[in-house]
Amino acid sequence: MLNHVETKSLSPVFVGRRPELDTLDTALTRATTDPQALLIGGEAGIGKTRLVEEFATTARRRGAIVALGGCVEIGADGLPFAPFSTALRQLRRELPGQLAAAADGQEEELARLLPELGTTAAAREARRDEQGMARLFELTARLLERVTAEHTVVLALEDLHWADASTRHLLSYLFRTLRTGRLVVLATYRSDDIHRRHPLRPLLAELDRLRTVQRIELGRLNREEVARQVAGIIAREPEPGRVDDIFERSDGNAFFVEELAVAADEGCRTGLTDSLRDLLLVRAEGLPESAQRVARIVAEGGSTVEDRLLAAVAGLGEDDLIEALRAAVNASILAPAPDRDGYRFRHSLVREAVSDDLLPGERSRLNRRYAEALEADPALVPADERVTRLASYWYHAHDAAKALPAVLDASVEARRRHAYSEQLGLLERAMELWDAVPDTVRATLRPLDYAEAYPPCGCDPETTPLRYLDLMAEAAVAGRLCGERERSLKITKRALRLLEEDPDPLRAAWFWVQRSRITQSLARGDGWAELGTAQALVRGLPPSEVHAEVLASAASWSMLHEPGPDAMAAAERAVEYARMVGAHDIELNARLTLGSLVVDAGDIDTGLTGMYEVKHGATELGVDMVLARAYVNLPSVLEGVGRSEEAAGLLQEGVHVTRRLGLLDSEGWVWGNLAESLHSLGRWDEAARAAASAHRLGQSAKPRAGGSVRLAHLAYDRGDMDEAARRRADARTFFGTHDPMPQYALPMTWVALGIAAAEDRLPDARAELLTTLDNGFPPGTQRYGWPLLLAATTAEADAHGDPATEPGRPEILGRIRKAAKTLATGVPVWQAHDAWLRAELLRAEGRTDPDAWSAAVAAFEPLERPFDLARVRFRLAEALLASGAGDDERARATELLRLVTVVAGHLGAVPLARLATLLGQRARLALAPARREPASADPAESLGLTSRERDVLRLVAAGHTNRRVAEELFISPKTASVHVSNILAKLGVAGRGEAAAVAHRLGLFPTTQTRERRGAGH
Template sequence: MLGSVEMRSVSPVFVGRADELEVLHDALSRAAAGEPQALLLGGEAGVGKTRLVEEFATTACRESAVVVLGGCVEIGADGLPFAPFSTALRSLRRQLPDEVAAAAEGQEAELARLLPELGEAPRRLDGRHDEEGTARLFELTARLLERIAADRTVVVALEDLHWADASTRHLLAYLFRTLRTGRLVVVATYRADDIHRRHPLRPLLAELDRLRTVRRVELRRFNRAEVARQLAGILASAPDPAQVDEIFERSDGNAFFVEELAVAAHEGCRTGLTDSLRDLLLVRVEGLPEDAQRVARIVAEGGSTVEYGLLAAVARLSEDDLIEALRVAVGANILLAVPDGDGYRFRHSLVREAVSDDLLPGERSRLNRRYAEALEDDPTLVPADGRATRLASYWYHAHDAAKALPAVLHASVEARGRHAHSEQLRLLERAMELWENAPDSVRVGLRPVDYTEVYPPCGCDPATTPLRYLDLMAEAAVAGRLCGERERALKITKRALHFLEDESDPLREAWFWVQRSMLVQGLARGDGWKELGTAQELVRGLPPSEVHAEVLAMVAGWSMLHAPGPEALSDAQRAVEYARMVGAEDIELNARLTLGTLMVDAGDIEAGLAEMYAVKDQVEKRSLTAVVGRSHVNLPSALESVGRSGEAIEVLRTGLELTRRMGLSDSETWVWGNLAESLFPLGRWDEAAEAAANAISGGQSAKPRAGGSLHLTNVELARGDVAGAARHLADARAFNGTHDPQPQSNIPLAALTIGVAAAEGRLLDARAELRRALDAGFPPGMQRHAWPLLLAAVTAEADARGLPVAEEGRTEVLSDIFEAVRKLTTGAPVWLAYERWVRAELRCAEGVLEPGTWSEVVAAFELLERPYDLARVRYRLAEALLVSGADQESRDRATELLRLAAAVADHLGARPLADSVALLAQRARLTLARVPERSAPAPDDPVEALGLTSRERDVLRLVAVGRSNRQIAEELFISPKTASVHVSNILAKLGVSGRGEAAALAHRLRLFPPGAEAQTAAG
């Protein structure tokens, strides 16, 4: 019925886009070289995004790439969870069945949430609250794509991101952030003119813009020359210049509008065509025969794509009439047959939206009802992975609460099973909206066991008791917490607790207070104790129940991190007991981990570790996902707390393998951080720095990233990169936040703050940080963090002895440190060694260096595998030997000690220790090299060894006692500018970043004897 022009409304000639294609081809080349690529392709509706992707896909296929396409599907106002990824993975599996099977091996059940063809996804999660379920699914998806793209180039194109559901957006963001290897190109398109200020895609685009690995391409409209070329392709002949001018003016260069205007002009609709966009989009639809128009209206309301069988059931036309109507609509380029499928969609979504908007309200409701009825009569009309969501949407837009409520609840269950918690929350909120309008007969027939996974107890059997509105609120609160919509979840818990004010249901009320505690912590509005304390009071004295066990476990876990002690231990014991009574396995295992940690903290080390090892073995044997991460984080942490670093590393290596395989990205981040902590004392600093960097770059949560930054600070400070240490310390503080202070974070932060301040010569700042830490106190079990803090503080005092600024307040500071040492529990051999070390440094800070005392410290550390610590105390013993006596035996022993310390310092790259060793040897005129072959004699003066001139020596003396450039100039009779130049040269030669650090180095290395200031002034 339409002539050849209509059949060619899409130009066979690809017009323009040379720059954009070059970007895409460059991405393809980079991916082929093993560098994964991520691109965002934006432009207004109709500008040609799909055509550009098709052209790029054709090129990629010619270069032997595997190309898969997926589009975000709009059903009414709803998007299907993960629809583009499911479609793309399904296509990938059709093209590479063996490769997909091999890449998914061992994780088929989890990946089936995205690709049901891989198997059956578990309906019930490991534990009632699978905190890492979504992250695990995302991680496994990323690794699946990386494995498939390891040996071939794969292009994944995802279209219409503006319709993407929240879960799809989150998965795309995760992929763009974490893809590290593989010959992979991911291209996502979106309609830029739809992204208004409150559009949910807008914050994602802003986030991705900050990633250097993501390239964003914006498609412009065509210029006049390009419009002329497009028209020539459509008309198969050169267009009339006047026609080009008119169409260019009316279309403003929009490629789709050019096509529509060209066809309208050919059909003679020029005079009747207005400039209204809707008229422009509807004019060709209205020119179709009535049956074809009717089919177009039905397809428009069915969603982005409608399967033929479903369309036939709704259209109620004879098969011949339906096929003829479809043939006409396809021939007019209104509809398209979906490739690799049996459905139909509009050639351009703008036309679908215009046709849908043109429907009357009653007509829209009637069509949605017919869709819903057809789908209920024959569910096989649509694929299983989107069936529930589509049925729920159809019934909802049909305004039938009785049918919509159970359909929406069923869809929420499916969304939960796919870890699409954002969509689950939206569906549950829709169910709450429908609740009052649904008949009582419908509500009474609903059961919690069918629609909710979280059963706040009401004293009834969830399999026989009717579903309550509060059950929906409970499920929605958990969904909101799991998908990051904490603000919405918090409001839901507030409403729920308000409803419970008139009921006597302490268990249900306690359950909601536990949820509020987690939400408050997640929103950084407090530490959550007020809410947990309320829940604890509500269950106090009640018989054992799952909620009671969970409250006790949560309270014990909170206390373990914030206030460990006998009460926390008792709560953990009761949590284990109650969980066993009611058969809550996940609560029991988590409570046992808490119990084991608290037992170790209390000094019952072997029994506590045995408890934690038993949980770890059970978790590994049964692959209990919900507890895998914590068991491989808490156990090695407890091992490290008693100095068993090597044993901790063995558990952590297993933990890395398990968390990676299971896709537990946040747990993997914690494991990396703990690995860095355990590698450092063993002297494996390069590995520790790498592990710390992995902790910083991985995962989504801030706390484990704070740990990674702390451990990197420790390595850099020990290696003398004070500026780098300060930078990472600031990052750790920012990641850690201030809303939830925990001793296990705050004490190491304080210790490294003291260390950085001392290295920069800011002794008073170091003392202030010590004061804050001592005022906060050291809870039981915190000796692993408290001893390094006290050591950092007392070492700073010992190194600063002789500094005028150090004398005022020194006695009080040393007294405070001594009092803290006296009260601090030790227990494990490593902390007994640290106690001796700190006590020896206290004597050193008082000016007393006793070889006997330091010999005991060295002997204690020689029993431990801590090479850096041993090198440091050997240095101190050598110093004590040289100070206390000049006999040859003492000198020989000091020489050997310094040789050993120097070897360790050189191996580790511990520059401050190496400098201290070298200068002490020079001051004592000791030769550390065993065979000094033709080596230049060491200078007698340690200052000369640093390469300083005589004038720079004088300037450094004054810098060391805190003189400004002007004061130095006055005392040495030089200009302030000359003094400034000398100071800059000194800083460069010493390799320090500031005057304070230079002064600290000078005093630590004893470069100037007492009275040097007076000597300089006199000179």
Template sequence: MLGPVETTSVSPVFVGRIEELGILHEALARAAGSEPQALLLGGEAGVGKTRLVEEFAAAARRRGAVVAVGGCVEIGADGLPFAPFSTALRALRRALPDELAAAAEGQEEELARLLPELADAPVAATGHGRPDEEGLARLFELTTRLLERTAARRPVVLVLEDLHWSDTSTRHLLAYLLRTLRTGRLVVLATYRSDDIHRRHPLRPLLAELDRLRTVRRIELDRFTRDEVARQIAGILAREPERIQVDDIFERSDGNAFFVEELAVAAHQGCRCGLTESLRDLLLVRLEALPETAQRVARIVAEGGTTVEYRLLAAVAGLAEDDLIEALRAAVNANLLLPAPEGDGYRFRHSLVREAVADDLLPGERSRLNRRCAEALDADPTLVPEAERVMRLASYWYHAHDPARALPAVLDAAVEARRRHAHAEQLRLLERAMELWDSVPGELRTQLRRTDCPEAYPVVSRRTGPLRCLDLMAQAVFAGRLSGERERALRITRRALDLLEEDPDPLCAAWFWTQRSVLAEAQARGDGRRELDRAQELVRGLPPSEVHAEVLAIAAGWAMLHNPGPEAVTAAERAVEFARMVGAADIELDARLTLGGLMVDAGHIEAGVAEMYEVKELALAQGRSTVAARSHVNLPSVLEGIGRSEEAVGILREGLDHTRRTGLRESEAWVWGNLAESLISLGRWDEALQAADRAGTSRAAQSRSGACAKSTWIALGRGDVSEAARQLAEARAVHGPHDPMPQYRVPLAALTLSIAAAEGRLDDARAELGRALDAGFPPGTQRYAWPLLVAAAETEADALGRPGAEQGRAEVLDRLREAAHSLTTGVPLWLAHDRWVRAELRRAEGRDTPELWSEAVTAFEALERPYELARVRFRLAASLLAAGAEQDRDRATELLRLAHAVAGHLGARPLATAATRLAQRARLPLHTGPAPTAAPADPAEALGLTGRERDVLRLVADGHTNRRIAEELFISPKTASVHVSNILAKLGVAGRGEAAAMAHRMGLFRVGAADG
């Protein structure tokens, strides 16, 4: 509207930043080669981040790239969730309409939560009172794929400015994008103010998380040197400044580029800003020099939002159109305001100026401006973009301090936030609604009906009637769970239950107690049992309802993990029955999955497995992603527990596809963890370590603890006791002492006992066994208990004859026999462990016999457990040789050869060493055929390369990057880089090329072996 304007305070000369600009250009070049790039640009306010981004963007456009810019809104949760992504995607759609449409094809309705223009009609919220647990993850996954596909053929630069103002949902989406971005010619560049990131700032944890990603590069802008300040002043003034002026401005600005501009212009205009004047006064100098009408317009823009539309500005300012345009022209010519990059709005040239102007407003003046903005928007909703209207109106009425008008507006904004899966912002808005609740007259509150917003509030008792504060609290609890704000959600459940003490509603109270149970366990505030008991008491005797079914389903799930037995089965069966009665399909399938697992625990193995298979197929067919994901975790876990590891791996591979496709990252981590366990059983230890590495990226403590436990197990098998102890300590630290679930307690006890035994601490091993036996083994825990008993019995047998070992031995062996007798042997795997324990106990008594070991070997030969089979074969060979029968030497030789071969393949050094030493003592050959007189040593082994390093070197020799190596081996790029560094050091070479050449010279790998 105003046309070209003068911007004399911005230097036409781009000063300094040569190194930083070079980094950005290099990132663009790498992205053009289909290697996506992620960069974080930090610096204090006014240091020149925006100018650097503008310079880079202009150069990128000249090189054929599309640049899409989006900025975070200063008003935080009052602004539109995902604002920078929405703005950038809108710019990308204008620049590449066909490419973006093709990339979004088939997912327009879901992606419209970020870019409403993609859908023909507004997208409705989902769930109808139940949390849409996969919705946000699915949106993140689809957004990442959209960007990758849009940037498949042409470089795209996605700029996200001012992360220090970002909403929680934006931060989560950015973290997901940078963690999962794999393909496309894409550069993601995000900026933030480093001086605003105080210790408790919400951006701080994200920056720490991204720093751990080798795929993300952080750039910090320093202040200008004196020479750079001199060049900047010369550009602003269009002449060389005097030395004394440069010294003065450099000292007062301390090299901050924005302050240099302000001081240079102020000095040029004859303003004497003393050294003791505050920064705010300096920033307000330009405002105070404007006409009164221009100052009024600037104050409206400061309070109205990051960008204020011309029509809204006109409605609020109350000026004649000519006067408004002249006021705007004055503000723009003074370089205070700028026309917005898109649309017809206006914004401040620099956020520091806006903050100073807003802070200078009187409290009453601020409330009045917000009220006038709200009244104007109520009168004409078209004054602002449709996508922003609800959020802007809620913010204006809230800051106008008008509770009666603010409450319904805030509730509408909460619905909009949920529709966009912006659960963190939804939570904050609902908390704001609760804050306003008591300030609104009762007769106005009764006009708010639950049925007005059926998607916004979960049905916990009444389906009709006035909206209650309890309804807000229930939805806030959902939002807190889905956004990870469990502590806030816990506080809300406490407030709700206090209200229900005054106005009893058993069904509603039961719902809140159930939520409190889940949250308390997740926050390490106990195991959740007390809360669940209270919920069950409240629903007992009430007619069937969705809440009743959910209470029973969660109670059954809790019992399956903590105390499986007949009561758990009954609860699961009743949950299924009640869910069917009320048509709650998700709860029904979830309860049936739990019931299937409990049936297996109770000994009805085939029936339970069949039930779980049926649930999996139904969940997939009906599109119930969360239940399907859980079935891909629980079913293979059950299969693994009964010894069907290969079958479990097949389902887990399906589970990875499902969780990736639906964006369920936490479920994916559980799938990886279970895959690691089954791969260990199948003797695929290197693959298992890779899977455990992926499971360890979860935010769930149990998943990370389980990943460490599996790494501990492999480290023990390979004889690295110090690494095993480190991993075990991490597992315990992550998991914490609060959770007594047998599926964690018993395996950790077995590992603790084994490490103590490996370090010769027999008393500590016995003490750990005693604690485990005292805690007991509930029904269904055989899969965890048998390995513990094997480890304990083996420890006692190995200690036979050691000084001091006999004291207390008899009691330990008796307790082991009693425990083994109490466990079921209903599947071949458990029967094989029973045979093993019996043989070890006989060995511990000094009465070792080949017959028992032969039974154990026979039992394990029918299973998919190569390491366990190798161990019992070794014991049988030792027993045969100890018996001294000459006719058994050939059999012992074959057994040792088989055990040694498996140990060598797995890298199980203790077992390999033991087999070698036993063969040497018995003068048995471990290798068939004539041994070569000078067998060449394995070159890789001679160089000290581990099995994992061999895999990495093979890929390095084939020319793969660290990123490609990470993808191939299912490890992080950072881990791949560490392995490459270790390899270079061991080979004594300077670079990857030399390492590849040496590998080929030494004949370590076949040509093309990387694909084989």
């Protein structure tokens, strides 16, 4: 009703800020191709809001949609996602059809941010949704990308220093993951409020590391700019002496310039006091008493107070209230709220000064009146703010009996919206209030209403009152889900101390499982001692969900640390118990663990079948966390048994699934595993990009470390030892030293050993090996064990000196042979490594055996591992040339080295390319392919392919292995292998997939229907 009242202290002239406005305008232009992200910082009153307003005007003039949202300060609690809800609400008003289409099918989830879209599904509320927040974040990102596909949108979030933790997490997610859309996201914050422990500080540090985020720091105005601002306010040129005085007093702060200019122009000498706080209060104190009273009421109601709520609390007649508001608005103290029927202070600094001036009793009385008014008429405030504001009002009214149920209701609402940080804060407030509340009030509270994390204990939740331990359990989970692991660990420890005084085995076991998870995530230990205590507590108890979860957690831990019969037995019991109690998600998780352990035990087909069944079951039941884990573990097991193409296909699918679910850590794991499979397949550039994605997207340490390990391997194979060492150091930092799992430790040892050998530090390489051999290779670690033994043997073979007399070498080689006997050889890739190691051991002993290297080459040829094949081919060529080198041997060595140089050049494997070139030069071999005659009408003839090679290539292009080629053409597999090698050399390609692609491109077999080789990628 007062929207047209002018505020004369606001300068009509926009002063300074030209470079900053140019930066924003440039970002708007660039947003047509890529999303833009900006942070605007500056002290209170410096002009952040005015800059955003000016930019918004420019953006609208250029056809952009502007959606503004402000962080809301309510009793220092904050409203979950408040700025995003406000901005999306505006976006919905501007583009209703487009936003509805973008949200289609996901309204129930997105309603947690924008309630107008619908209500959340009750089924989603039945059980703690651990992936809910991540899914909500991903859906929000995709919503914005769809809405901005055709419309440029500016999403501006103000006062980030008041942001709730969920808002900070969502903003971080958007800055890191937005990939498409014509979108500018900008946020403002008070830099002078960001003290060392301010919760915004870690986010700013994180965003500083993102090259996609621009930071703008607003400085103070200079004297000339102050003079122009004062002139705009008073509508005439000011006296130089007054400008000097205002400039000195304000120190160039735009808001203080306004206040001082108005005070001086109106002859208010009180405004020229030494206290800036007094300056902020002076015009409020000059208002009529009724207006001062209304200002005090608004100051305690939050950032914005609705008109009807204000009327209910003020107790004034309608006319009196309007006059009081008119006086406050005319004095530029209050202003109509832009997004609702209500009022706010024109500047938060004034509100803070008025609020600080309240007496303690006055503050609590005002909060009580707000709470009573809201209880009497809940429709006085927006529905999505009601419970949070009521909890804050009762808490600050110092009425514990009223505050506790209200705070618990607010915690449930925060959990429903996946705002786990706010839920944790509210639960901690509830624990603070607990002892101050009468028993009669606590007896009315039920676990089913407030505590999803409550572990079953055999009692009836309908009649059993809520207990303090229930709050602690809920808070422990909330802390873990929102990343506040230290707070969660502290709560868990305190709960276990209470359970020592009042024993409850199931509750205690549940808390010990939580403690194990948090300990591992904080890299404080491996978590086994905690799981051992949990197992001891449930041993002998009847089957329960807690019992099943304890067993499943123990089996999962053992799979990673100590795979073997005990781990398999635990997984089998976990599956059995979970089925008995109907815990389908625990059952699927345990079955996934069991499948991996069955593969480790040697029954590969059975184990993989079980894991595929879990993936399908998790998809059908919507158990997203198990599905994400399946896309991590199943391809990892496939890679371990040499089925790299199959693994890569699943992992590429897994990238889309985990991204759709919004699970950044799971997506990081998937990218890391994809990098490993692509590395094996010889797609190194793609592998590097995948590893970089793992490093970038992983929120916790271990997925990022996985990316670093893969980058270290690639750098080593390409000959960049400095980069390999740096990436390994990164991985060690991320992994920590408290949880040395073989899947992490062995690859890092491989890199360290290889670097030491490359730098002629044989003693260091031996030390790395011996430390590992002393610990032994656990079952299921042959995928890491074979390459490590090969690297150590190669280091010995390449070392200078006489193999027969080199000190320590016989002992080292003996240890390697003994260790190799413990590694499984049940699949072709392990058999190939076994043949390679046998040949390499002979070379380390100074013996040249072409037959041993021929066996290694034959073993690797059908495996689609071009780099490994090139390395053994190089050694075979070397052995052939060293064994007498007749014409036949020289011819074969020439063809082998040609293939090696082609593959090494394609991959960028500099050390291997250099070795092949040097060997060819020493043996005086012509490695460059002979110049071909002009192309004939027959492409195969122009390539120099014989009739038999054409037959072989036709079958290779159809996807057949060497053995199948041999069967079709009635030749031996070894002969087929030789033909394939010759074909690859003549085509100048690195592998069978590329050869098939060339054949199809040239139309060599137009009548043959060949199948596409999944995962070839060429």
